[in-house]
């Protein structure tokens with residue numbers, strides 16, 4: 001990268017694009033001024049270092065900010081059978097790591113709610129416990145991912161064809177999290193699962209009761225959360241999971257999902273912390289205009 005050149009003929013200081021070296025280096029440290037005066041945090045840092053008037057604390061703060069700007073954002077896939085705890089863990093991951101969650105099931109339910117033809121068709125498959133057709137979902141996911149430079153992809157890909165198209169579009173995850181839970185527990189979790197349509201919070205009639213009578217009265221059940229439908233969904237999951245895993249073998253972390261949500265998150269957190277230490281940044285920035 002170009003730097004301040006110590007020459008009398010020099011009138012432009014490249015790193016900060018200030019009209020002269022003396023002006024550039026006379027800018028005193030003030031976060032709000034410096035961020036807007038320099039073309040990037042890294043350039044501001046270079047000039048402050050050269051001027052040698054900023055405190056080491058100021059330099060350290062700017063260095064951390066510059067590193068975060070330059071680090072690669074995290075790209076995570078979370079996978080697992082129905083009710084394996086993907087949604088719960090996504091909430092904890094987004095809270096701590098600031099990633100944007102993109103949920104395949106959520107995208108499909110929004111499409112159904114919109115009343116579109118695609119939504120109507122997707123619902124037919126979902127009611128049978130089958131995967132929605134690629135023609136509907138692949139483009140929806142591609143568009144959602146294209147708007148983010150870091151993401152947490154939930155419930156996608158669920159088939160070899162989806163995994164292959166994701167790769168073809170250039171979406172390469174850093175980590176593939178697989179949650180594993182015994183089937184009898186999954187069925188129990190699905191049957192008792194309820195949604196508060198007002199807050200979006202998920203409850204369970206045995207394991208996570210609503211806080212008030214008022215909330216209890218308004219809880220709803222997902223149309224595909226019945227015993228017979230979950231058995232079909234499990235069949236679909238078991239039929240596809242090995243193919244999908246074969247695409248991500250080197251980056252897969254398998255986590256036992258049959259313990260408390262805090263314990264499950266502890267294991268996920270360890271894997272994510274390792275990636276952050278390797279230079280991945282924990283915040284995703286929107287690429288949308």
Ligand SMILES: Nc1ncnc2c1ncn2[C@@H]1O[C@H](COP(=O)(O)OP(=O)(O)O)[C@@H](O)[C@H]1O
Nearest residue numbers: 081082083104105126130131132155156158233
């Ligand atoms: N990647 C996907 N490809 C095709 N259909 C999907 C995909 N993700 C979700 N669906 C459909 O939406 C339903 C609900 O998915 P989701 O909300 O993720 O819940 P769960 O993980 O509990 O099955 C699935 O049973 C399936 O019919």
